[in-house]
Amino acid sequence: MTLAPPDIPLRILFDAQFQASRAQIEVPIALRRDRLRRMRALIDEHGPALAEAVQADFGVRSPRLTEVADFFVLRALLGDLEKHLAAWMKPRRVRTPLYLQPASAHIQRQPLGVVGVIGPWNYPLQLTLGPAATALAAGNHVMIKPSELTPHTSALLATVLHQAYAADELCVVQGGADVAHEFASLPFDHLFFTGSTAVGRKVAAAAAANLTPTTLELGGKSPCIIDASCDITSAALKIAHGKLLNAGQTCIAPDYVLLPRGREAEFEQAFATAVARLFPTLAGNPDYASIVSDRHHARLQALLSEAQAQGARVVDIQTGASQSVASGRQMNPALVFNAQPGQRLMTEEIFGPILPVLPYDRLDDAIASINAGPRPLALYWFGSDTAARDHVLQHTVSGGVTVNDTLLHIAHENLPFGGVGESGWGAYHGETGFLRFTQQKPVLVQSRFAMGSLFYPPYGQRFDQVMGLLKRWL
Numbered sequence: 412m413t414l415a416p417p418d419i420p421l422r423i424l425f426d427a428q429f430q431a432s433r434a435q436i437e438v439p440i441a442l443r444r445d446r447l448r449r450m451r452a453l454i455d456e457h458g459p460a461l462a463e464a465v466q467a468d469f470g471v472r473s474p475r476l477t478e479v480a481d482f483f484v485l486r487a488l489l490g491d492l493e494k495h496l497a498a499w500m501k502p503r504r505v506r507t508p509l510y511l512q513p514a515s516a517h518i519q520r521q522p523l524g525v526v527g528v529i530g531p532w533n534y535p536l537q538l539t540l541g542p543a544a545t546a547l548a549a550g551n552h553v554m555i556k557p558s559e560l561t562p563h564t565s566a567l568l569a570t571v572l573h574q575a576y577a578a579d580e581l582c583v584v585q586g587g588a589d590v591a592h593e594f595a596s597l598p599f600d601h602l603f604f605t606g607s608t609a610v611g612r613k614v615a616a617a618a619a620a621n622l623t624p625t626t627l628e629l630g631g632k633s634p635c636i637i638d639a640s641c642d643i644t645s646a647a648l649k650i651a652h653g654k655l656l657n658a659g660q661t662c663i664a665p666d667y668v669l670l671p672r673g674r675e676a677e678f679e680q681a682f683a684t685a686v687a688r689l690f691p692t693l694a695g696n697p698d699y700a701s702i703v704s705d706r707h708h709a710r711l712q713a714l715l716s717e718a719q720a721q722g723a724r725v726v727d728i729q730t731g732a733s734q735s736v737a738s739g740r741q742m743n744p745a746l747v748f749n750a751q752p753g754q755r756l757m758t759e760e761i762f763g764p765i766l767p768v769l770p771y772d773r774l775d776d777a778i779a780s781i782n783a784g785p786r787p788l789a790l791y792w793f794g795s796d797t798a799a800r801d802h803v804l805q806h807t808v809s810g811g812v813t814v815n816d817t818l819l820h821i822a823h824e825n826l827p828f829g830g831v832g833e834s835g836w837g838a839y840h841g842e843t844g845f846l847r848f849t850q851q852k853p854v855l856v857q858s859r860f861a862m863g864s865l866f867y868p869p870y871g872q873r874f875d876q877v878m879g880l881l882k883r884w885l
């Protein structure tokens with residue numbers, strides 16, 4: 412089919428995908444592999460131009476950052492999907508209980524049909540193409556709605572994807588909140604959303620009208636606990652890296668730090684040293700991304716000044732010979748001490764290079780403060796006391812955890828990635844992702860030697876004997 416997506420109404424695109432998905436229920440492995448290879452070829456061929464587009468959208472964002480945070484992750488994902496595809500597509504035989512024997516049973520793995528993917532702006536390639544590739548591997552047709560906040564990237568993504576795929580295989584729909592709402596209201600077989608918790612609620616409501624199942628990959632405040640047993644110098648470097656990658660505009664960035672009271676000065680010094688090591692200069696340094704828009708930049712500045720006005724101590728971290736503050740939408744990292752619980756800084760996801768540092772007296776106080784809020788997307792723990800580590804792991808619930816580092820659990824293909832509660836529902840990556848977009852259809856195959864009629868009416872003595880026998884077995 413040769414539809415040109417930009418000119419085609421959303422509903423017509425959806426209908427074309429729907430028809431195609433129903434016309435070919437069984438999608439052969441060769442076709443799935445071909446679709447994945449086209450994605451890999453597209454990244455190889457258009458990667459540099461796409462990274463330039465991301466740079467243009469952010470103002471400052473090194474193509475190398477896009478290489479590691481978007482393309483590296485995508486290549487790893489595509490490799491993993493291709494490697495396991497044959498095994499993951501196979502039906503699973505399951506054991507049949509005695510009372511149903513000699514029937515046999517298996518689980519058939521089938522594509523769901525049409526999958527919608529709504530993406531955010533912060534990693535605009537990884538978080539659109541990643542779910543899309545996984546859904547294609549599972550044999551689905553895919554419609555992507557990328558973010559309107561990265562217009563250069565979204566436009567180029569649409570162009571290159573439409574060159575590589577027929578519109579009824581994979582297509583891109585561009586637009587703002589209105590289009591996004593219309594998109595979320597389509598009767599997809601599955602809707603995969605990555606974005607804020609506030610918009611996630613709207614997506615869930617729109618999808619519910621069609622009983623469309625959703626995966627919601629949302630945000631929240633991910634805590635970072637420094638244990639009394641921790642080497643703060645090493646932890647501060649890892650926390651600075653996790654926090655300042657993409658200038659804090661990462662869903663699983665550490666949002667705030669909890670540390671033993673009395674070690675604040677040590678952490679402040681170690682964090683400043685770590686920032687200087689990672690970013691010898693800030694202003695104009697392409698490795699240090701700018702904040703995506705003036706609106707987002709103003710919001711972050713407001714969070715800081717509100718906290719400051721209410722008594723918080725803000726440490727503006729500067730690096731570089733001239734000690735000049737970052738310019739344009741680049742924003743200096745800031746530590747905030749003495750932030751108060753009700754402040755926006757402590758109630759909203761920060762999503763920028765601001766790191767509140769909260770002292771705790773007892774580990775259980777830190778745990779209680781985490782459990783008093785919505786369940787976080789990620790939790791980080793630093794230290795060497797394994798009993799304390801296990802205590803934290805056993806007494807907190809979060810979407811995922813990295814111990815003695817930040818971010819890395821997202822890069823492990825065999826770990827399901829997702830949120831819990833307000834940080835989202837449903838997970839993907841690896842086989843978990845493949846199954847997210849797969850109907851696991853249970854099939855029972857009756858044997859011609861079946862004894863099922865023993866359970867049929869009229870219920871009499873023979874029925875009572877059979878049930879009596881079964882009661883002893885079960």
Ligand code: NAD
Pocket residue numbers: 529530531532533534538556557558559586587588591592595605606607608609610611613614627628629630631661662663760762788830835
């Ligand atoms: P956002 O929620 O503002 O927007 C995400 C997408 O939703 C955009 O494509 C937007 O057009 C669309 N949208 C807007 N209104 C809509 C509506 N009514 N119905 C349907 N879709 C609508 O999020 P953002 O600002 O792009 O991204 C930042 C947020 O995403 C942060 O909260 C961050 O934590 C979260 N995030 C989560 C993950 C994860 O994997 N859990 C990854 C990246 C970002």
